[in-house]
Amino acid sequence: MNLMLILLVSFIAILLFLLVWALRGSGKPAKLEDISSSFGEPGRVHIDYLRQIRQALSHEDQEYLARVAANSLQKRVRRERRRIALAYLSALRQDFERLLQTARIIAVLSPQVDAAQELERLRLTVNFHWRYRIIWASLWAGYLPLPQLNDLSNLMSGFSAQLGAAIKELGERAAAVGEMVSAADRRRIHPV
Amino acid sequence: MGGLDESVKWAWGAGFALQVFICGLLLSRRHFRTLPTFTAFVMANVFQATLLYLIYAQFGLASRTALALAWLSEACILLLRSLATMEILRLALRPYPGIWALGWRLLTVTFCTVILVAVIEAGRNFRWAIALTDRGFHLAFAFALIACLVLIRNYSIPVEPTYKALLGGFCFYSCTMVIANAVGYVLTLRGAPNFESFWQLLTIVTYAIVQGTWAVALWKAAPEHEKGPALLPASIYGQLSPQINDRLGMLNARLSQFWKPEVSRQ
Numbered sequence: 001m002n003l004m005l006i007l008l009v010s011f012i013a014i015l016l017f018l019l020v021w022a023l024r025g026s027g028k029p030a031k032l033e034d035i036s037s038s039f040g041e042p043g044r045v046h047i048d049y050l051r052q053i054r055q056a057l058s059h060e061d062q063e064y065l066a067r068v069a070a071n072s073l074q075k076r077v078r079r080e081r082r083r084i085a086l087a088y089l090s091a092l093r094q095d096f097e098r099l100l101q102t103a104r105i106i107a108v109l110s111p112q113v114d115a116a117q118e119l120e121r122l123r124l125t126v127n128f129h130w131r132y133r134i135i136w137a138s139l140w141a142g143y144l145p146l147p148q149l150n151d152l153s154n155l156m157s158g159f160s161a162q163l164g165a166a167i168k169e170l171g172e173r174a175a176a177v178g179e180m181v182s183a184a185d186r187r188r189i190h191p192v
Numbered sequence: 193m194g195g196l197d198e199s200v201k202w203a204w205g206a207g208f209a210l211q212v213f214i215c216g217l218l219l220s221r222r223h224f225r226t227l228p229t230f231t232a233f234v235m236a237n238v239f240q241a242t243l244l245y246l247i248y249a250q251f252g253l254a255s256r257t258a259l260a261l262a263w264l265s266e267a268c269i270l271l272l273r274s275l276a277t278m279e280i281l282r283l284a285l286r287p288y289p290g291i292w293a294l295g296w297r298l299l300t301v302t303f304c305t306v307i308l309v310a311v312i313e314a315g316r317n318f319r320w321a322i323a324l325t326d327r328g329f330h331l332a333f334a335f336a337l338i339a340c341l342v343l344i345r346n347y348s349i350p351v352e353p354t355y356k357a358l359l360g361g362f363c364f365y366s367c368t369m370v371i372a373n374a375v376g377y378v379l380t381l382r383g384a385p386n387f388e389s390f391w392q393l394l395t396i397v398t399y400a401i402v403q404g405t406w407a408v409a410l411w412k413a414a415p416e417h418e419k420g421p422a423l424l425p426a427s428i429y430g431q432l433s434p435q436i437n438d439r440l441g442m443l444n445a446r447l448s449q450f451w452k453p454e455v456s457r458q
Binding site for chain 1: 288289290291293294297334335338341342344345346347348349350356359360363364367370371374375378421422423424426428429430432433434436437439440441443444446447448
């Protein structure tokens with residue numbers, strides 16, 4: 001019985017924490033312009049920098065250094081590589097967050113929302129965040145070997161251009177819709 | 193009313209005065225136009241307090257008639273409370289029909305799931321069925337409302353401070369009721385004396401605090417109905433949302449390659 005009470009009190013404490021968190025947020029009204037401004041600047045997608053990241057983390061560089069450089073220099077380079085890997089991970093997360101923000105704005109401004117799509121996005125977000133945190137911690141602690149990241153970069157480079165183009169297209173389409181809706185609004189015609 | 197402690201009587205009186213004051217605010221500040229169900233709920237509260245005072249004076253606190261009428265009136269109040277909450281949420285989400293459709297479904301599913309568990313639990317313990325159902329209702333109510341508020345926060349939807357205060361008050365009171373009922377249940381099973389006064393005082397004082405918060409929030413004039421944002425055509429969501437989910441899925445898949453060196457080395 002005591003265990004039940006403790007569980008119930010803990011659950012209520014979590015609910016109260018969530019209540020305060022939810023009520024403290026001061027959301028600003030979503031606007032159509034927010035969609036295009038999210039991706040407005042060319043080259044803002046971090047994944048576009050993969051080529052440089054791949055160069056910085058290349059296996060050949062590491063082998064070369066192992067042959068010619070002193071131990072202290074190798075250590076310093078390893079530190080730097082780790083720092084770059086962590087920065088790259090953070091950048092990936094920023095790209096993810098930006099896409100997520102666009103999806104939210106579109107959902108808020110839509111007259112109909114598909115619950116299955118929203119649930120799928122929630123699942124993807126939870127998956128991404130726990131993976132991100134574990135990978136970040138593993139890299140930071142030196143547990144995850146850097147060459148894997150190098151290989152990952154190789155895999156991603158082809159994907160980079162594709163994603164960047166798709167994101168730009170989304171932004172352009174959203175902006176076009178925004179202009180169309182604004183024009184309709186000015187004429188007091190409901191767009192839906 | 194002779195069976196009540198002096199402190200409980202005072203708290204009850206103060207709570208009643210606050211209820212009447214809130215009624216006055218709802219009418220004088222014209223909140224009743226935008227919040228008709230909430231106004232009905234507060235008026236029903238005043239009516240219930242008056243009714244219970246007369247019933248307890250006539251039949252005594254411990255009589256079966258008083259108990260039956262008290263729970264019956266409480267059931268009506270809880271129903272009105274749920275409707276008032278839906279009304280406030282609908283007002284907050286009116287400019288965003290897509291999210292409102294998502295919100296009320298989430299509210300219904302979470303509430304029904306938790307209340308079903310509570311009713312099954314109450315069915316197993318017939319002696320405490322009413323108290324357990326009451327606790328279950330408050331738990332389901334708080335859980336469903338917080339789920340909906342988290343959804344609103346997730347989509348960064350602005351909510352009027354007045355509505356936030358009303359919803360937060362409902363939720364805080366329900367959370368306190370769950371704790372009070374659970375502690376009361378355990379103490380009764382252990383045969384602890386005088387827990388009833390503590391339970392009454394805790395619930396009455398909590399509700400008085402909530403009403404104080406409501407009074408401050410309702411002191412301002414009723415929020416103006418702002419024109420909502422221009423909405424996108426319905427087809428845009430259908431086109432873009434799956435594409436964005438695909439992109440998010442790809443980013444996820446790439447991140448997961450960290451765990452699979454045999455794949456990444458191909």
